[in-house]
Amino acid sequence: MTQFLHDRLLEAFASALAAAVGQPVETIRAQVKPAEPEHGDLAFPTFPLAKQLRSAPPKIAADLAGRLSVPGLEITAAGPYVNARFEPRSFVSGVLSEVRGAGPGYGATDAGRGKTVVIDYSSPNIAKPIGFHHLRTTLIGHAIANLYRSQGWRVEGINYLGDWGKQFGLVAVGLREYGDPARRGEMAHLVDVYVKANARAEQDPAFDAEARAFFRKMEQGDPEARALWTELRETSLRGFLPMYERLGIRFEHIDGESLYEDRMDAVIEEISRTVGVKESDGALIVDLPYAEGEPPVLLKKADGSTLYATRDLAAAEDRWGRFHFDRALYVVARDQSLHFAQVFRVLKAMGKPWAERCIHVAFGRIMGMSTRAGKLVLLADVLDEARARALEKVRDSASSGRIHTDDPERLAEQVGLGAIIFGDLKNRRNTDYTFDWDEVLEFDGHTGPYLQYAHARACNLLKRGGGTPPTADATLLALPEEQQLARTLARFPVQVRAAVEQDEPSFVARHLIDVAVDFSRWYTLGNQDREKRVLHESDEALRAARLSLADAVRIVLASGLQLLGIAAPESM
Numbered sequence: 348m349t350q351f352l353h354d355r356l357l358e359a360f361a362s363a364l365a366a367a368v369g370q371p372v373e374t375i376r377a378q379v380k381p382a383e384p385e386h387g388d389l390a391f392p393t394f395p396l397a398k399q400l401r402s403a404p405p406k407i408a409a410d411l412a413g414r415l416s417v418p419g420l421e422i423t424a425a426g427p428y429v430n431a432r433f434e435p436r437s438f439v440s441g442v443l444s445e446v447r448g449a450g451p452g453y454g455a456t457d458a459g460r461g462k463t464v465v466i467d468y469s470s471p472n473i474a475k476p477i478g479f480h481h482l483r484t485t486l487i488g489h490a491i492a493n494l495y496r497s498q499g500w501r502v503e504g505i506n507y508l509g510d511w512g513k514q515f516g517l518v519a520v521g522l523r524e525y526g527d528p529a530r531r532g533e534m535a536h537l538v539d540v541y542v543k544a545n546a547r548a549e550q551d552p553a554f555d556a557e558a559r560a561f562f563r564k565m566e567q568g569d570p571e572a573r574a575l576w577t578e579l580r581e582t583s584l585r586g587f588l589p590m591y592e593r594l595g596i597r598f599e600h601i602d603g604e605s606l607y608e609d610r611m612d613a614v615i616e617e618i619s620r621t622v623g624v625k626e627s628d629g630a631l632i633v634d635l636p637y638a639e640g641e642p643p644v645l646l647k648k649a650d651g652s653t654l655y656a657t658r659d660l661a662a663a664e665d666r667w668g669r670f671h672f673d674r675a676l677y678v679v680a681r682d683q684s685l686h687f688a689q690v691f692r693v694l695k696a697m698g699k700p701w702a703e704r705c706i707h708v709a710f711g712r713i714m715g716m717s718t719r720a721g722k723l724v725l726l727a728d729v730l731d732e733a734r735a736r737a738l739e740k741v742r743d744s745a746s747s748g749r750i751h752t753d754d755p756e757r758l759a760e761q762v763g764l765g766a767i768i769f770g771d772l773k774n775r776r777n778t779d780y781t782f783d784w785d786e787v788l789e790f791d792g793h794t795g796p797y798l799q800y801a802h803a804r805a806c807n808l809l810k811r812g813g814g815t816p817p818t819a820d821a822t823l824l825a826l827p828e829e830q831q832l833a834r835t836l837a838r839f840p841v842q843v844r845a846a847v848e849q850d851e852p853s854f855v856a857r858h859l860i861d862v863a864v865d866f867s868r869w870y871t872l873g874n875q876d877r878e879k880r881v882l883h884e885s886d887e888a889l890r891a892a893r894l895s896l897a898d899a900v901r902i903v904l905a906s907g908l909q910l911l912g913i914a915a916p917e918s919m
């Protein structure tokens with residue numbers, strides 16, 4: 348398994364402590380935490396030892412600190428804590444050679460080798476307007492897929508289209524009334540027809556019945572109904588693909604609920620054999636003990652049509668058969684928590700040992716997202732709006748000399764998408780957040796454009812300094828800001844790993860902000876003091892050392908942005 352410098356130092360500290368107190372290293376390792384910055388890098392609290400050693404924690408800490416000696420660490424006591432500071436000269440050199448040795452993709456490991464993760468994400472509904480949750484699942488799912496891949500997992504990303512259901516009946520009947528034959532191949536038109544037909548069905552029971560009848564015909568395999576379904580599905584897919592392309596997303600599989608239509612009877616049969624089913628108001632439900640007020644798991648409606656849950660049960664079984672996954676993630680809005688809890692519960696009750704490997708990766712809501720033109724109909728509208736707003740910003744910043752670009756249109760696409768993606772991923776996925784166009788596009792805030800700008804700054808320093816220096820004496824990097832920056836760079840792989848463990852891309856997103864903030868604090872020192880310029884005017888060895896630090900920053904920012912699905916332009 349790949350170990351990074353940070354891991355090795357932590358391990359050395361934990362082993363030395365473990366030997367000194369006579370406890371297993373696992374126990375000690377679990378107690379070592381990041382230190383308060385003024386106290387160093389790692390901290391070990393001695394409270395838990397007080398009883399066993401019959402001594403006061405500060406005394407234990409002082410005693411341990413006096414006895415421990417670990418190469419690469421300066422060990423001290425502060426109150427009840429034993430603290431370790433990475434010995435700066437060897438640490439900074441070690442970080443730079445580690446990062447620059449790895450190059451792009453720094454942070455990658457093979458920890459997941461031989462393991463498979465299935466990731467159900469994006470999964471929009473065909474011929475229906477998008478919801479903002481589709482934006483979130485697309486961005487979060489993409490980042491999670493990249494993160495797992497970077498840790499050596501085999502990733503099977505599935506776009507599980509909502510391509511089965513009554514909406515096809517509504518669109519089919521709606522096309523007759525509201526359709527424009529010339530626009531029949533446009534996804535936006537289908538959505539428009541759906542919206543009108545849906546409103547009409549609410550007022551007009553005959554229309555509604557006609558739509559239901561159409562869907563039933565589809566379910567029974569009527570060739571005409573099926574042909575229309577195929578056409579609508581293809582039109583929608585053609586509409587979605589350019590958006591995925593813009594975001595750099597490639598799914599390993601584009602499945603859909605329709606895939607499971609002819610497996611419904613088999614699943615229902617298996618459930619009735621293993622768990623039991625019963626009738627409730629004419630519908631067929633799973634016979635489980637339900638909590639007070641909990642809606643039952645419906646397998647079949649009174650009219651005989653099958654449901655979302657039934658199809659998810661069949662899909663889970665199918666995925667197990669195809670992939671024998673170690674984890675199966677469902678990146679879906681928190682609103683569907685009950686649905687997934689119930690699906691997993693039924694799988695467990697059916698005796699599927701792999702049910703425990705299924706995880707609902709839930710996320711909260713976006714509030715306040717709209718465009719100047721009003722409503723968002725398609726996800727691509729959000730991306731277009733982002734690009735348009737970014738273009739204004741790019742033009743303004745270019746005319747004030749803040750940024751430089753030969754291709755404002757291309758840069759606007761990168762910055763606009765970067766703003767949206769980062770604006771989402773910097774939030775803990777399970778929180779709700781309020782979206783604000785001005786805020787996400789800010790070059791100075793905690794934003795995607797700020798990170799892209801920092802990355803371009805690092806590239807620019809290297810260009811002006813004559814490229815990346817092949818060798819450099821990193822021990823010359825003695826400024827506190829340089830050491831701080833090196834520490835932050837070294838923690839990047841730790842955050843990547845945590846992001847995979849908790850399916851939480853925000854860990855990486857926020858860490859990149861720390862990198863960019865520490866970087867800018869360092870490279871702006873030269874504005875006050877010529878001696879501190881990255882491109883030192885007379886001392887070539889120092890300039891080379893500083894350039895190699897800028898190079899490591901460039902690598903970490905590029906790796907992190909790539910993991911999040913954000914472009915890293917080299918100049919702006």
Ligand code: ARG
Nearest residue numbers: 467470471472507509659679
């Ligand atoms: N199409 C569903 C929706 O838009 C999401 C599907 C999520 N995946 C799943 N296996 N249920 O709400």
